[in-house]
Structures are given as C-alpha cells and as structure tokens.
Amino acid sequence: MGFIPKSLKPYRTAFTHSSLISNSSRRSSTCNERLEFLGDAVLSAVVSDFLYTKFHNEREGFLSKSRSNLVCRERLNNIACQIGLDKLVDTKAIEQRHNNYIYGNAFEAFIGAIYTDRGYFYCKKFLTERIFPLLGSIEDIVKTDKNYKSRLIEWGQKRHKEITFQLISEEQKENGYYFISEVYINGELSGLGEGFSKRESQQNAAQEALSQIHKAKTA
Numbered sequence: 042m043g044f045i046p047k048s049l050k051p052y053r054t055a056f057t058h059s060s061l062i063s064n065s066s067r068r069s070s071t072c073n074e075r076l077e078f079l080g081d082a083v084l085s086a087v088v089s090d091f092l093y094t095k096f097h098n099e100r101e102g103f104l105s106k107s108r109s110n111l112v113c114r115e116r117l118n119n120i121a122c123q124i125g126l127d128k129l130v131d132t133k134a135i136e137q138r139h140n141n142y143i144y145g146n147a148f149e150a151f152i153g154a155i156y157t158d159r160g161y162f163y164c165k166k167f168l169t170e171r172i173f174p175l176l177g178s179i180e181d182i183v184k185t186d187k188n189y190k191s192r193l194i195e196w197g198q199k200r201h202k203e204i205t206f207q208l209i210s211e212e213q214k215e216n217g218y219y220f221i222s223e224v225y226i227n228g229e230l231s232g233l234g235e236g237f238s239k240r241e242s243q244q245n246a247a248q249e250a251l252s253q254i255h256k257a258k259t260a
Contacts, residue, residue, distance in 0.1 A: 042155070043171060044163055051076065051154035056147055058132035073150035080153030087165045088112055095179065106191075107183035111176070114241065117145030123175060126151060142237065189247035190240075193224065196254070202227050206243050222246045 046052065059072040088111050092104050099107075110116075121127060121144035130147045155164045176182060190206075197204040203226070210221035222242035224232040231253060234245025 042167055044159060044166070046158050048158055051157045052151070055080075055150035055154040056126070056129045056131055058130060058143060058147070060133040073147060073153075076150035076153035076157070077146050078153070079156060080149035080151065083156045083161065083164050084112055084149060084152050084168070086161075087168050090165070091169065091173070092183075096183075103183075106188060109188055110182055111179075114142040114145050116176075117148050118142045119145075120172060120175065121145055121148040121151075124172075189244050189251055193247040193250055196251070197226065206246065208239060208242070211239075224250050226250065 054071065055073050055076050057072050059074055085108065088108050089104070092099075092107050092111075096104065096107070126147055127144045130144060132143055152164055152168070155167060173179070194204050196202075205225045205228075207223045207225065208220060209223055210219075212219045219235070219237060220239050220242040221233070221235050222239065222245075223230055224234070224243070224246040232246040232248070232250030234242045234247070234249060236242035236245055
C-alpha cells in the first residue's frame with residue numbers, strides 16, 4: 042500500500058461481506074457496508090481532485106462524466122481483482138452473476154478503511170501512486186461514455202421523445218437486493234435491464250434500448 046497501517050481492524054471489516062452476518066442488528070458494525078459508503082465518498086473526492094487538476098480547461102459536464110467512467114462498478118471490480126482483493130474478501134454470497142460487484146464494493150470499503158486508519162492524505166497517495174497507474178491511459182478512459190441512461194435521455198431530448206424508466210421487480214437475495222427495470226420510448230417497451238442496484242438495472246435497460254436503436258439505424 043506504500044505505508045504501514047496503524048490498525049488492522051478496519052481492513053478486516055472492509056473484507057467482511059454482509060452475507061456472513063446473520064444477525065441484522067450486528068451487520069452495520071461487523072460487515073463492510075458502512076466502510077463502502079465512506080470509501081465511495083472519499084474515492085469520489087480524490088478522483089474529482091485529480092480530474093480538476095489534470096483537465097483544467099474542461100467544463101463541469103466533462104468532469105462529471107469522466108469521474109463516472111473512472112469509478113464505474115465494472116472498473117472498480119476489475120481493479121479489486123487486479124490488486125488481489127478478491128482473494129481477501131470473506132463472503133458466502135453467490136458470485137457467478139456477471140454484475141455482482143462484491144469485489145468492487147470491497148475496494149470502496151478498503152478505501153474507507155485507509156481513510157479511517159490514516160486519513161485523506163494516505164487515501165490520495167495510495168490511489169494516485171498505486172491505483173491510477175494501473176488504469177492505463179486516463180485520456181482514453183474519460184472519452185468512453187458508459188452512462189447509457191444519460192445517453193438515451195439526451196437522444197430522446199434531441200428527437201422530442203419521452204424516455205421513462207420503470208422498476209418492475211425488487212427481490213432480496215442471499216447476496217443483496219436484485220432489481221429489474223424497463224425503459225419505454227414514447228410509451229413503447231424498448232429495453233430490459235437487471236442489476237444489484239436500481240441504477241445498474243436502469244443502465245442495463247438503457248444500454249439494451251440504445252443497442253436496438255443502433256440496429257434499427259443500420260438495418
């Protein structure tokens with residue numbers, strides 16, 4: 042990590058998934074959900090600081106989209122596996138689903154653990170010196186717009202089409218909640234998406250809708 046931890050306790054918590062805690066009253070203090078919440082905020086702050094400095098001539102919209110691309114769930118999951126966090130996470134959750142981002146969530150919890158153990162400076166040092174170099178070309182990453190929901194809404198606004206999302210299913214599974222959403226264009230079903238968050242299911246539904254639009258355009 043580039044530094045010596047003062048305490049190992051927050052790191053142990055960061056790698057403890059909620060599926061191991063059967064008692065709901067103990068879950069908040071013994072699994073990584075609270076540290077994940079904290080780490081998400083710290084990660085966002087460090088990435089915002091980094092992008093603000095690196096792209097000093099870009100506007101707020103570009104910076105917001107770039108931050109979303111850098112901290113998307115898929116990328117965080119890949120980073121966690123790349124640095125070996127997948128071997129440290131203690132979980133009983135089912136991990137086969139492609140969009141089950143247990144390791145990405147643990148990475149955020151890990152950042153939260155660094156923050157509680159050593160503070161913001163060490164979080165920033167760890168991310169800028171150890172993690173950002175693993176990403177490759179930052180310029181190429183920020184040019185890739187994976188915010189499918191935003192892209193679909195923009196497409197609809199330009200063509201005066203109404204875009205609406207509807208949550209049709211929310212189930213509690215062993216490894217958390219699972220959501221299914223639909224997206225409609227002018228009242229017509231155009232995409233279906235699933236995910237471990239409402240936002241993820243909407244993103245996947247929007248991606249399917251954009252794919253159908255592209256196919257119709259090239260047909």
